[in-house]
Structure formats: C-alpha cells, structure tokens
Amino acid sequence: MPAMSRCRVCQHALLEFFDFERQPLSSAFVAPDGTDDEFFFRLAVGMCESCALVQLIESVPPELAHHEGYPYHSAGSSVMTKHFEETARRFIETELTGPDPFVVEIGANDGVLLHTCGEAGIRHLAVEPSGAGTVRVHRAFFDAASAAAILATDGPADVVYSANTICSVPDLRPVFEGLDVLLASDGVFVFEDPYLGEILERTAFDQIYDEHVFFFTVRAVQALAERFGFVLADVERLPVHGGQIRYTVARAGRRTPTPAVAELLAEERELGLTDMATLEAFGRKIQGIRTELVALLHRLRAEGHTIAAYGATAKSSTIANYCGIGPDLVPYVCDTTPAKHGRLTPGSHIPVRPAAVFADPYPDYALLFAWNHAEEIMAKERAFREAGGRWILYVPHVHVV
Numbered sequence: 277m278p279a280m281s282r283c284r285v286c287q288h289a290l291l292e293f294f295d296f297e298r299q300p301l302s303s304a305f306v307a308p309d310g311t312d313d314e315f316f317f318r319l320a321v322g323m324c325e326s327c328a329l330v331q332l333i334e335s336v337p338p339e340l341a342h343h344e345g346y347p348y349h350s351a352g353s354s355v356m357t358k359h360f361e362e363t364a365r366r367f368i369e370t371e372l373t374g375p376d377p378f379v380v381e382i383g384a385n386d387g388v389l390l391h392t393c394g395e396a397g398i399r400h401l402a403v404e405p406s407g408a409g410t411v412r413v414h415r416a417f418f419d420a421a422s423a424a425a426i427l428a429t430d431g432p433a434d435v436v437y438s439a440n441t442i443c444s445v446p447d448l449r450p451v452f453e454g455l456d457v458l459l460a461s462d463g464v465f466v467f468e469d470p471y472l473g474e475i476l477e478r479t480a481f482d483q484i485y486d487e488h489v490f491f492f493t494v495r496a497v498q499a500l501a502e503r504f505g506f507v508l509a510d511v512e513r514l515p516v517h518g519g520q521i522r523y524t525v526a527r528a529g530r531r532t533p534t535p536a537v538a539e540l541l542a543e544e545r546e547l548g549l550t551d552m553a554t555l556e557a558f559g560r561k562i563q564g565i566r567t568e569l570v571a572l573l574h575r576l577r578a579e580g581h582t583i584a585a586y587g588a589t590a591k592s593s594t595i596a597n598y599c600g601i602g603p604d605l606v607p608y609v610c611d612t613t614p615a616k617h618g619r620l621t622p623g624s625h626i627p628v629r630p631a632a633v634f635a636d637p638y639p640d641y642a643l644l645f646a647w648n649h650a651e652e653i654m655a656k657e658r659a660f661r662e663a664g665g666r667w668i669l670y671v672p673h674v675h676v677v
C-alpha cells in the first residue's frame with residue numbers, strides 16, 4: 277500500500293472500499309505493435325472519512341490525463357442531442373430570462389446546448405482548452421484567471437453549465453474560484469455527472485475508470501458547495517448515461533434549496549449510501565459479476581459459439597481488464613469511431629473493427645460494452661436478434677437477452 281491517500285477537496289483520509297487492480301488509461305487504444313509501453317495504474321476507490329466524497333485513490337499523472345482538454349463526449353447519440361436541446365430550452369425558460377442573458381459551458385461536448393441557446397439569440401461561450409467545435413470558444417481551463425478574462429469581455433454569466441466534466445476534474449478549487457469570479461449574483465452553476473446512488477443500485481461499476489475521479493452524492497456535493505461559499509439549491513435525477521444527477525449550485529444566501537435536496541439527502545441516509553458497509557457490499561457484487569461473466573464467456577466458447585463485443589467505450593476498459601477478457605474470449609469489438617479501427621483495446625488487447633463488421637457475419641453472442649445506450653443500440657441492431665443473435669449484458673447483473 278502506498279502512503280495514506282487524502283481527499284482531493286478537504287485533505288482528510290480516504291477509506292478504500294474496492295480495488296480493480298492494475299488498469300490502463302481507458303482511452304489509450306494501442307497499435308498492435310505498441311503494447312510494450314502501455315501505462316498502468318492501480319484503479320481503486322475510497323470515501324473521504326470527513327466529507328464523504330467518493331473518489332479514486334490514485335491519480336493518473338497529469339501529463340498522461342486529458343492532456344488535450346476536458347474529456348469529450350460526442351452527443352453522437354440522438355438521445356444525448358435531445359437531452360442537450362431540452363436542457364437549453366429549460367434554461368431559456370427559467371434562468372436566461374433577464375435582459376441580454378449569458379450562458380457559459382465548461383467542456384462543450386458537441387456544442388448542442390450552446391448552439392440551441394444561440395439560435396434563441398442568447399449570448400454563449402464554451403470554455404475548453406482544445407477549442408474544437410462549432411460554437412464560440414475561450415481556449416482555457418476554467419479557473420479564476422479565465423473567468424476574469426471572460427468577465428472583462430462578456431460580463432457576468434447567468435448560467436455556467438457542465439455535463440460529464442466536473443467528475444473528471446481532480447482539483448475542484450480553481451473551478452469554484454472561477455465561478456465566484458464569473459457568476460452573476462443570482463447566477464447558477466448547473467452540472468450533471470454520474471450518481472453514486474445509481475452506480476450502486478445498478479452495480480454499474482464500469483463507470484469507475486481513470487477519467488472519472490469523483491462519484492458524487494447529494495451529501496458530498498452539498499458539503500463541496502458550502503466549502504467554497506455556495507449552496508446546493510436543487511437536484512434532479514436524469515435518465516441519461518445510465519443515471520445521473522443534475523446539481524444546481526448558487527451563491528450562498530441567494531437561493532433557498534428546493535424540497536428535492538432534502539428528499540434526496542433523506543433517501544441517501546436511508547440507503548446508507550455513504551456507509552462503508554454499503555460500499556463494501558457493492559464491492560462483493562462486483563466480484564460476483566466477474567465470476568459469472570467470465571464463466572459464461574468460457575462456457576459459450578467451449579460450446580463453439582462465436583462472440584464479439586459491441587462498443588469500444590472508455591468505460592469498457594474497467595470490465596475487460598478486471599475480468600481478464602482478451603481476444604482469446606472475445607476476438608474483436610465493433611465500434612463506429614474510425615480512429616480506433618485497427619487498434620487494440622487498452623490493456624485487454626481486443627482488436628477494434630469497424631461497425632460494418634458486426635453484421636458480416638453476425639456473431640452468435642454480442643457482449644454489449646456500451647450498455648448505457650442499450651435501448652438505442654438494440655433498436656438500431658434489431659436485425660441481429662432477428663437473425664438469432666443474443667446480447668450479453670452485465671449491468672445490473674449478468675444476463676442474456
């Protein structure tokens with residue numbers, strides 16, 4: 277064991293509850309001849325003994341993590357495009373109602389939200405170091421300095437929004453310092469990230485990988501907001517990405533928390549969401565899934581069935597490596613991202629093939645790595661099941677459909 281790890285926010289000790297052992301960087305797809313210099317680290321999770329924030333025990337060295345900017349999540353799926361459009365319309369009706377409102381997004385994903393705001397005539401800006409995208413971008417990480425620069429040119433922001441990004445930022449202090457600079461007095465910071473309650477409920481342990489540093493709860497976000505002079509004003513559960521929460525944070529004293537905050541806090545207490553016993557029970561379920569999934573794959577192979585995986589997602593890195601699923605069990609994985617074709621999945625070294633390979637011919641079984649888009653994928657690949665194919669899912673438990 278390394279020296280005791282400390283909470284990234286309050287510096288108290290982290291209580292470790294699960295160790296996924298040796299894992300690669302989840303986005304580091306390797307060339308077939310490049311497997312000798314892969315980087316590995318110990319993927320383990322713990323909870324802060326003081327503020328109850330669940331987080332990774334070890335950090336990936338900053339020079340290896342997201343060097344190109346905030347993690348990018350393509351809206352790509354129509355479900356996510358619709359989600360961002362609806363979120364934009366909600367802001368336009370509720371928060372962006374004053375004269376000449378201004379909305380900022382940290383890590384702009386596909387720019388769908390800002391684009392929708394822009395079409396309604398609302399001033400908008402993305403803050404994103406890589407600067408890619410179709411909307412206006414301030415190329416920087418979000419902190420006090422970039423916030424001051426934006427304030428000088430655009431004035432205060434009525435809404436600062438971020439989806440699937442805040443959980444990936446190891447040092448949250450600069451983010452809150454930036455909010456303190458940029459937010460209008462009645463402005464709000466709205467962010468959406470995977471919810472620990474949902475991860476536990478579904479045993480969705482593959483949400484745990486190098487790019488997700490924090491696994492938020494309402495309790496921990498409330499403590500986080502108060503620590504930096506803000507208040508958690510509202511929470512809302514979202515169905516996207518397998519279960520998230522949208523947190524609305526305001527300056528202290530500016531908003532009265534909605535009943536939803538107290539309701540979810542009470543629910544978390546009742547579930548024992550931040551009790552070590554609950555987290556350790558989650559760990560035992562993960563071990564059970566590994567045992568069952570590996571046994572199923574070995575049995576199907578022994579019976580002569582063909583198996584492929586579907587969706588070479590970052591999050592599939594955890595399950596593939598933790599379960600030791602390599603090309604001997606799953607000979608290839610189909611994915612729509614051209615940059616991954618011809619490469620191998622990180623650590624587990626399963627060859628990535630184009631999506632068209634999936635139907636040519638169909639395998640007997642498809643291990644659905646992109647399970648959080650299961651409904652959409654199964655609808656799109658209806659012909660696979662009609663041809664007799666079966667999906668293998670491992671969330672919330674191992675099952676074949």
Ligand SMILES: [Zn+2]
Nearest residue numbers: 283286324327
């Ligand atoms: Zn803490």
